[in-house]
Amino acid sequence: MQRELKSLSDLVTGTHALIHHFSGGKEFKNRLLVLGFTIGAEVVVRQNLGSGPIIVAVKDSLVALGRGEAKKVVAEVLNKD
Amino acid sequence: MTELKQNSSAHPRNSITVALAGQPNVGKSTVFNMLTGLNQHVGNWPGKTVEFKTGELVLNETLIHLVDLPGTYSLTANSEEERIARDFIIREKPDVVIAIVNAALLERNLYLVAELLALDVPIVLGLNMIDVANQQGLRVEVNVLEAALRVPVVPIIASKNQGLMELIEAAQNLAESQVPLAPNRPDIRPEHRPVLEEIRTLITGQVPQPYHEDWVALKLLEGDSEVMEMVERAAPKAWPRIQTLLSQHEDAILDITGGRYEWIARMVRAAVVRPRPGLIVLTDRLDRIATHPFWGLVLLLGILGMVFWLTYHAAMPIVEWLDSAIFIPLANVVSIALANAPLWFSSLVVDGLIGGVGTVLTFLPILIVFFSALGILEDTGYLARAAYVMDRFMHWMGLHGRSFLPLFLGFGCNIPAVMGTRIIEDRRARLLTILLVPLVPCTARLAVVSFLTPAFFGTGAALVTWLLVIGNLTLLVLVGIAINRLLFKGAHTAFIMEIPLYHVPNARTIGLYVWQNILAFLKKAGVLIVLISTIVWAFSWLPDGNVNNSVLAGLGRWLEPLGRLMGLNDWRLIVALLTSFVAKENTIATLGVLYGMGEQSIGLAARVGATLTPAAGLSFLVVQMLFVPCVATIAVIKQETASWKWTAFSVVLLLAISLIVSVGVYQLAALLNWGM
Numbered sequence: 001m002q003r004e005l006k007s008l009s010d011l012v013t014g015t016h017a018l019i020h021h022f023s024g025g026k027e028f029k030n031r032l033l034v035l036g037f038t039i040g041a042e043v044v045v046r047q048n049l050g051s052g053p054i055i056v057a058v059k060d061s062l063v064a065l066g067r068g069e070a071k072k073v074v075a076e077v078l079n080k081d
Numbered sequence: 082m083t084e085l086k087q088n089s090s091a092h093p094r095n096s097i098t099v100a101l102a103g104q105p106n107v108g109k110s111t112v113f114n115m116l117t118g119l120n121q122h123v124g125n126w127p128g129k130t131v132e133f134k135t136g137e138l139v140l141n142e143t144l145i146h147l148v149d150l151p152g153t154y155s156l157t158a159n160s161e162e163e164r165i166a167r168d169f170i171i172r173e174k175p176d177v178v179i180a181i182v183n184a185a186l187l188e189r190n191l192y193l194v195a196e197l198l199a200l201d202v203p204i205v206l207g208l209n210m211i212d213v214a215n216q217q218g219l220r221v222e223v224n225v226l227e228a229a230l231r232v233p234v235v236p237i238i239a240s241k242n243q244g245l246m247e248l249i250e251a252a253q254n255l256a257e258s259q260v261p262l263a264p265n266r267p268d269i270r271p272e273h274r275p276v277l278e279e280i281r282t283l284i285t286g287q288v289p290q291p292y293h294e295d296w297v298a299l300k301l302l303e304g305d306s307e308v309m310e311m312v313e314r315a316a317p318k319a320w321p322r323i324q325t326l327l328s329q330h331e332d333a334i335l336d337i338t339g340g341r342y343e344w345i346a347r348m349v350r351a352a353v354v355r356p357r358p359g360l361i362v363l364t365d366r367l368d369r370i371a372t373h374p375f376w377g378l379v380l381l382l383g384i385l386g387m388v389f390w391l392t393y394h395a396a397m398p399i400v401e402w403l404d405s406a407i408f409i410p411l412a413n414v415v416s417i418a419l420a421n422a423p424l425w426f427s428s429l430v431v432d433g434l435i436g437g438v439g440t441v442l443t444f445l446p447i448l449i450v451f452f453s454a455l456g457i458l459e460d461t462g463y464l465a466r467a468a469y470v471m472d473r474f475m476h477w478m479g480l481h482g483r484s485f486l487p488l489f490l491g492f493g494c495n496i497p498a499v500m501g502t503r504i505i506e507d508r509r510a511r512l513l514t515i516l517l518v519p520l521v522p523c524t525a526r527l528a529v530v531s532f533l534t535p536a537f538f539g540t541g542a543a544l545v546t547w548l549l550v551i552g553n554l555t556l557l558v559l560v561g562i563a564i565n566r567l568l569f570k571g572a573h574t575a576f577i578m579e580i581p582l583y584h585v586p587n588a589r590t591i592g593l594y595v596w597q598n599i600l601a602f603l604k605k606a607g608v609l610i611v612l613i614s615t616i617v618w619a620f621s622w623l624p625d626g627n628v629n630n631s632v633l634a635g636l637g638r639w640l641e642p643l644g645r646l647m648g649l650n651d652w653r654l655i656v657a658l659l660t661s662f663v664a665k666e667n668t669i670a671t672l673g674v675l676y677g678m679g680e681q682s683i684g685l686a687a688r689v690g691a692t693l694t695p696a697a698g699l700s701f702l703v704v705q706m707l708f709v710p711c712v713a714t715i716a717v718i719k720q721e722t723a724s725w726k727w728t729a730f731s732v733v734l735l736l737a738i739s740l741i742v743s744v745g746v747y748q749l750a751a752l753l754n755w756g757m
Contacts, residue, residue, distance in 0.1 A: 011262065022546060026304060028575055028577075029335075030155075030159055031159060031575070031577050032577065033335065033338040033340065034155040035577070036188070036189050036192070036342065036581065038338050038339040039335050039737075040339070041340055041342070047372060049374055051410070051473065052473035053469055053472040053576060053627070055372060055469065055580060059186075059189045060185070060187075060580070061580075061581035062582075063469070063577065063579055064365075064465070064577075064580055065470045065577055065582065066472060066476075066481050066482075066554050066576030066581075068576075069575050069576055069577055
């Protein structure tokens with residue numbers, strides 16, 4: 001099945017997705033990788049209000065990402081909750 | 082599990098060094114505080130601005146030096162904290178590293194352990210918060226985890242002082258055991274093995290002591306900037322080839338981190354029993370409010386309001402009691418006792434020294450309330466929610482939610498706030514936050530304001546104080562926007578922040594937090610305040626003992642034309658403001674010295690209030706809230722920015738703002754004929 005690639009900032013609350021790639025710089029990438037945003041890791045968007053930062057669940061933890069940061073993380077969309 | 086009891090009477094025969102490592106929010110500081118109590122020393126890492134905590138305890142006749150490493154997510158050179166933590170392990174070679182992990186967040190927390198294992202140091206795993214994990218339906222099989230990792234694993238509940246004895250004993254046993262360790266270590270994925278091997282060969286024999294070649298090779302492949310610089314210097318001949326290899330494998334970091342997490346997943350697969358899906362935990366329920374775009378803000382403002390309420394209703398009565406039951410009677414007794422001493426000496430002791438010491442001590446209840454509140458908010462995990470809720474507002478200034486935390490700290494004292502900006506990695510965002518911190522009214526300024534406002538405005542005092550605080554914060558936003566636009570060309574930095582699980586705050590951790598902050602205040606500010614109030618007394622006494630002819634009065638009178646613009650016709654108010662430059666709380670001490678000559682019966686605030694119209698009173702409060710930062714704050718601004726230029730900029734900026742706004746407020750009141 002062909003899956004859709006979307007930025008985390010474009011995923012509505014409750015969406016499950018797999019991390020596909022990053023479009024930010026090296027340090028940005030490193031910080032996210034360490035927090036568990038590895039390629040293929042499953043994430044759940046816990047709160048996305050359409051503006052401002054979003055909250056993502058990854059490896060049982062919650063991480064807040066600024067809107068600009070969430071834009072740079074591209075994920076493969078799975079089903080919704 | 083037994084409770085840890087310290088036995089300091091035993092005579093230690095030998096000593097070991099144990100480093101405490103862990104990611105943020107794993108309860109590491111609680112473990113440290115429980116183990117060392119008041120036997121700890123807080124300072125800075127040599128030449129660094131990161132806090133360095135060490136402590137001691139005696140166990141089974143062994144003296145254990147415990148070093149609390151900075152909390153970090155990994156050991157890559159991403160931040161100063163990470164460099165400090167790994168440098169300590171590599172260079173100081175602690176006998177054992179205790180790695181604290183949160184059982185409810187095992188996979189993420191084990192990432193740091195995976196990095197520690199690569200450093201080839203004996204490790205004991207402290208599996209903390211097993212109670213929290215159990216509440217969430219998570220169960221960790223300790224024996225299975227221990228067998229998989231092949232390192233000792235000790236379950237603990239640090240906040241309830243459970244298992245800590247076993248943990249430290251396990252560390253001691255490991256330090257004293259002769260059996261070589263063979264922990265399970267993460268391996269690199271097959272596709273990157275050849276390049277890692279080649280790099281390893283290229284650097285053989287060229288890595289400076291005490292670095293391990295395996296570790297250096299791995300960090301090179303990860304693209305670690307500090308290690309790359311080191312190898313470039315140490316192996317200039319091999320460097321071009323290494324550089325070529327690294328640029329061909331730039332994405333190796335993706336595989337290495339991915340590989341570490343796969344290894345972790347294998348380690349915990351059999352050891353962790355997961356909850357049934359759909360279980361709604363406490364964190365989810367609380368976050369429906371705490372991170373809600375509207376209710377989250379209401380909650381945050383409510384909490385801030387409650388802290389002020391506590392300051393007024395719990396701390397201020399104690400302050401007043403201290404004043405009326407201790408210092409005024411003491412001053413009376415002393416002036417009677419010194420009735421035969423020279424007048425200047427009696428005045429020095431009563432007005433200068435007792436006044437100054439009294440000022441310092443009467444601040445303690447306020448600071449205790451404040452730091453307790455801050456400690457509780459931090460320890461429960463709420464502060465991260467506050468940062469999240471505030472992120473959108475911080476964006477207007479080109480800052481992100483993380484800057485909110487140090488600014489919030491500014492309410493306690495601008496000094497820890499300026500130092501707290503270290504949590505912001507980006508230099509520009511950090512500098513901007515430092516420049517904005519003095520606009521956050523600190524406890525000292527709030528204490529001055531809450532001391533004077535009731536006398537100026539009676540029942541409207543709380544409202545006026547609230548408006549003054551809101552005014553300061555509005556100015557903070559406006560100044561932030563302006564500086565960001567004009568000086569930083571609207572740049573912006575990454576906001577990536579963990580939101581920890583909520584947990585019950587630990588009394589000892591908060592108690593020690595309050596204690597250390599109070600101690601710092603007494604040591605740094607306390608001495609200065611007593612000194613300055615004595616100097617101010619001297620200036621007000623010299624040359625002839627009549628305050629109206631004194632040196633200080635001369636300066637105040639000279640500045641009176643400026644004061645008149647803001648409604649301050651009394652030179653004593655100008656002098657009080659000038660001395661607040663040295664320490665904000667000096668406003669009260671100075672007013673006390675200047676107004677308190679002879680009579681003790683009428684309250685100081687009331688006496689000051691009686692000389693001012695409401696408009697002039699408001700203007701005085703405004704200028705007090707915005708005036709240049711105190712000397713101690715300026716000193717830390719210089720320390721943290723490492724630039725006299727930015728330090729001077731900060732002083733000039735605030736001087737201009739305070740004068741413009743207070744003159745504006747008074748002139749507007751005059752125009753509207755309000756409170757004249």
